Amino acid sequence: MQTKRWNVTNESSSKAAIIEAAVLLKEGLPVAFPTETVYGLGADATSYNAVAKIFTAKGRPQDNPLIVHIAEIKQLDEFAVHIPSYVLPLLRAFSPGPLTYILPSNGKCATNVTAGLDTIAIRIPNHPIALQLLQAVQLPIAAPSANLSGKPSPTTGAHVWNDLYGKIAGVLDGGATGVGVESTVIDCTGDSPVILRPGGVTKEQLEKVVGPVKTDPALNNENKKPKSPGMKYKHYAPEIPLWLVTGSASHMQKVIRQEQDNGKRIGVLASTKTIAQLEADQLKPLGDNPQKIAATLYDALRAYKKESIDLIICETFPETGIGQAIMNRLKKAATRIL
Ligand code: TXA
Ligand code: MG
Numbered sequence: 001m002q003t004k005r006w007n008v009t010n011e012s013s014s015k016a017a018i019i020e021a022a023v024l025l026k027e028g029l030p031v032a033f034p035t036e037t038v039y040g041l042g043a044d045a046t047s048y049n050a051v052a053k054i055f056t057a058k059g060r061p062q063d064n065p066l067i068v069h070i071a072e073i074k075q076l077d078e079f080a081v082h083i084p085s086y087v088l089p090l091l092r093a094f095s096p097g098p099l100t101y102i103l104p105s106n107g108k109c110a111t112n113v114t115a116g117l118d119t120i121a122i123r124i125p126n127h128p129i130a131l132q133l134l135q136a137v138q139l140p141i142a143a144p145s146a147n148l149s150g151k152p153s154p155t156t157g158a159h160v161w162n163d164l165y166g167k168i169a170g171v172l173d174g175g176a177t178g179v180g181v182e183s184t185v186i187d188c189t190g191d192s193p194v195i196l197r198p199g200g201v202t203k204e205q206l207e208k209v210v211g212p213v214k215t216d217p218a219l220n221n222e223n224k225k226p227k228s229p230g231m232k233y234k235h236y237a238p239e240i241p242l243w244l245v246t247g248s249a250s251h252m253q254k255v256i257r258q259e260q261d262n263g264k265r266i267g268v269l270a271s272t273k274t275i276a277q278l279e280a281d282q283l284k285p286l287g288d289n290p291q292k293i294a295a296t297l298y299d300a301l302r303a304y305k306k307e308s309i310d311l312i313i314c315e316t317f318p319e320t321g322i323g324q325a326i327m328n329r330l331k332k333a334a335t336r337i338l
Contacts, residue, residue, distance in 0.1 A: 001029075004170035005161060008034075008129050014172075018129065021172055022136035029169035030054050032146040032160045033133050035125035037098045037179045037200050038153035038298070039160045040069065040143030041168060042133070048110040051142050055112070057167040059149045064230045065115035066142040067100050067183070068122050071134035079120055079140060081106045086210045087188050093209045096126035098183040098200025102228075113142045115229065123183055129174045145182060146171070150233070152298040152333070155180050159302060180295035181325040185228055187216070195219075196228035198324040219328065240267070240304055241335040242312040249277035252313065255338065256280050259311055267304045269297075270315035282309060290322045297326060301333065 006017035021031045028050040030043045041058065043050040045068045055062060068079060073091050077083060080103035087101060105120035114120050125131065134141060145153035148163045157173025164171070184199035186206070195203060195215040206213045218224035219231065226232050245252050256266050256278065265281040271293065272285040284300045286293040304312055314330060317323045331337065 001167060001169060003161075003165050003168055005157065006170065006172050008172045008174045014129065014132075014174075017172060018132050018136050021133060021170055024169045025050075025133075025137045025139065025141065028053070030057055031169050032154075032157075032164065032171040033130055033143075034127055034157070034172065034174035034177055035069075035130045035143075036096075036127045036177060037125075037182050038155055038177055039146040039157070039171070040067075040125070040130070040141075041146035041160075041164065042069070042141040042143040044137075045109045045113050045140040045142035048112055051110045051112045053168075054142065054144060057164055058144065058147070060144065061149070061233065062112070063115050064144075064233070065117055065121060066113050066144050067185075068109055068113060068120060069125055069130065069134060069141045069143050070122060071124065071131055073124065075140070076101075076103075076122060079106060079108050079122060080104060082189075084188055084191075086193060089209050090186075090193070090206070091124075094201050094205075096124040096131065098126065098179055099123060099206075100183045100185045100197075100199075102185065102187045102189060102196065104189060109140060109142070117229075119187075119189060121185065127174070127177070129172055133172065152301045153182060155295070155298045159299070176295075176299075178295065180297060181322070181329060184325070186213075187227055194227070196226065197231060198328050200322070200325070202321045203324060204321060239306045240309055240312050242301075242314055242330075242333050243336045243338055244314050244316050244330055244334045245338045246316040249274050252315065253278055256313055259313070264310040265308060267309040267312045268314070269300050269312060271317075274315050280313070290317065290326065293317065294322045294326050297329065 008014035100123040146160045154160045179200040184201040185197035186193040218226035267282040268280045272288045275285040
């Protein structure tokens with residue numbers, strides 16, 4: 001498939017590109033676009049054939065359902081039923097934003113969107129290009145992250161291009177996304193919301209609006225089956241083994257030296273402050289605050305190449321706020337946790 005790449009970083013050129021992209025989506029072709037979290041690979045959520053092209057392009061397992069993107073709160077009940085009362089205050093507080101609601105489906109979207117489940121995932125992305133595209137196309141858009149299955153999610157148009165060139169109809173390249181980790185997925189089929197995947201909206205932020213929020217116990221227990229099918233896969237796997245090392249910079253340095261003595265070339269991922277205290281073959285500072293670390297993480301994971309690095313050693317971070325999402329993704333990427 002021929003893949004178009006539109007530069008949509010300035011407003012005057014982006015209008016025509018968005019219209020062109022919307023036409024391709026209406027024709028049933030897959031098009032990638034930026035959201036505030038990561039790039040999504042979109043297709044018409046009402047068309048089985050269009051949605052099937054997403055699974056093919058990504059190499060995504062068929063049992064992993066997709067998030068449906070809509071432009072406005074009022075579209076929610078076009079696709080979901082039995083919406084509990086706690087959803088409205090959440091929508092008011094976080095729309096548009098990085099929060100995905102799992103609700104009972106009314107069956108209007110294609111069956112492969114929900115992978116045969118009776119629930120549907122819906123979110124309103126907070127990105128001008130995504131919102132303009134949704135307005136232009138006037139369709140619900142199913143969109144998983146626009147990476148090859150198993151790779152870190154794409155946070156730039158170039159990441160999408162590297163993974164999906166030739167496999168999709170186009171990418172609206174709006175530069176780097178802001179949040180950098182995916183949306184928070186909450187199960188809204190019970191008496192209170194349950195976090196199935198930590199993400200851009202933190203547990204603390206949710207609790208300010210609706211009181212205590214539980215987390216799917218499977219997130220911290222490998223023996224339990226997660227309620228979100230995607231969480232069982234080894235996601236975000238970098239090309240190179242990755243060890244998570246908890247402890248002081250001098251402890252990390254000891255592990256680095258030991259593995260260098262074993263003949264390995266070591267790349268490090270850590271906060272800017274920690275990086276300043278370390279020596280290794282390559283060093284990549286992630287930033288000095290959790291928001292910045294989340295925004296940089298996937299690009300840094302992709303930047304290490306197996307031609308020059310044998311092992312990535314990564315610092316661990318406190319599991320509060322956005323740190324929950326960062327550590328969830330790092331634990332999934334890790335081949336060893338020390
Ligand atoms: O930020 C994001 O959420 C990005 C952007 C593009 O919106 N999208 C994204 O999609 O991360 P994806 O497909 O990479 O992850 C969607 C997650 C998967 O873990 C999937 O299993 C889960 O949502 N999911 C989708 N529908 C579900 C459902 N009905 N029940 C439970 N989990 C569901
Ligand atoms: Mg994904």
